[in-house]
Amino acid sequence: GDSVTQMEGPVTLSEEAFLTINCTYTATGYPSLFWYVQYPGEGLQLLLKATKADDKGSNKGFEATYRKETTSFHLEKGSVQVSDSAVYFCALSEQSGYSTLTFGKGTMLLVSP
Amino acid sequence: DADVTQTPRNRITKTGKRIMLECSQTKGHDRMYWYRQDPGLGLRLIYYSFDVKDINKGEISDGYSVSRQAQAKFSLSLESAIPNQTALYFCATSGGQANYGYTFGSGTRLTVV
Numbered sequence: 003g004d005s006v007t008q009m010e011g012p013v014t015l016s017e018e019a020f021l022t023i024n025c026t027y028t029a030t031g032y033p034s035l036f037w038y039v040q041y042p043g044e045g046l047q048l049l050l051k052a053t054k055a056d057d058k059g060s061n062k063g064f065e066a067t068y069r070k071e072t073t074s075f076h077l078e079k080g081s082v083q084v085s086d087s088a089v090y091f092c093a094l095s096e097q098s099g100y101s102t103l104t105f106g107k108g109t110m111l112l113v114s115p
Numbered sequence: 116d117a118d119v120t121q122t123p124r125n126r127i128t129k130t131g132k133r134i135m136l137e138c139s140q141t142k143g144h145d146r147m148y149w150y151r152q153d154p155g156l157g158l159r160l161i162y163y164s165f166d167v168k169d170i171n172k173g174e175i176s177d178g179y180s181v182s183r184q185a186q187a188k189f190s191l192s193l194e195s196a197i198p199n200q201t202a203l204y205f206c207a208t209s210g211g212q213a214n215y216g217y218t219f220g221s222g223t224r225l226t227v228v
Contacts, residue, residue: 036216044222045220045221045222046158046205046217046219047219048216048217048218091158100165102148102160102163102173103148103217105150105157105158105159106157107156108157108158
C-alpha cells in the first residue's frame, strides 16, 4: 500500500537558518503530494501541494518539488522564523477519484530566537 | 465561523462508556473523514464517507462507528471506550478530486480513564 516516510524530529534551528525536512513516498500510481502544518493546539492546515512530476508547490516562503525519479517531496525554506515552529506532515493521495490522504508521522520544527 | 467544527474540544470519559464526537462543515463538500493522531504515529484514518449514503472503514476502524446524518454532519462514536483510544481526533472534509486538499477541524482531545 501507499506510505510516506518523513525524517524524525524534532528539528531544532536558530532563526534565519535554512530548513529542509525530508519526505519520501511509496505509491502504486502517480499521486498528488502535500505538506500540511499543525501549529500548537490547532488542526492541520494545507501548506502547499504538487500534483505531477517536477511541479513545485510554494507558500509562505516554503517550497517543495515533486521528484518522481527519487519519489521525494522535500520541504525547504530559506530563512525560518520563530513563528514557523510547528509540526509538519507530508501526505499523498492517489489520482483516483476515490482515494484518501495517507500521512507521514510528522516532523516537529522548533525555531529559537 | 470555522469551516469544520468539532465538538467537544476536550473530553474525559471512563472506560466502558459510550461517547460521540461530532463534526459539521460549511464547505458544501460531499467527502468527510475521521482521523486519529497519536504522538509518533502521525494521523491514521478511522472512517470516511464520500457522500451521505457512503461509509467506508479506514485502517483502524475497530472499536469505532460513524453516522453520516447529512451532507454537513459526520459523527464518530466509541461504543465502549478503552484507555488506548486516548488520542486527538480530527474531522476533515474535501472536494471531489484527489488533488484537492483537506480542510481540518481543530480536533477533539479525548482521554479515557
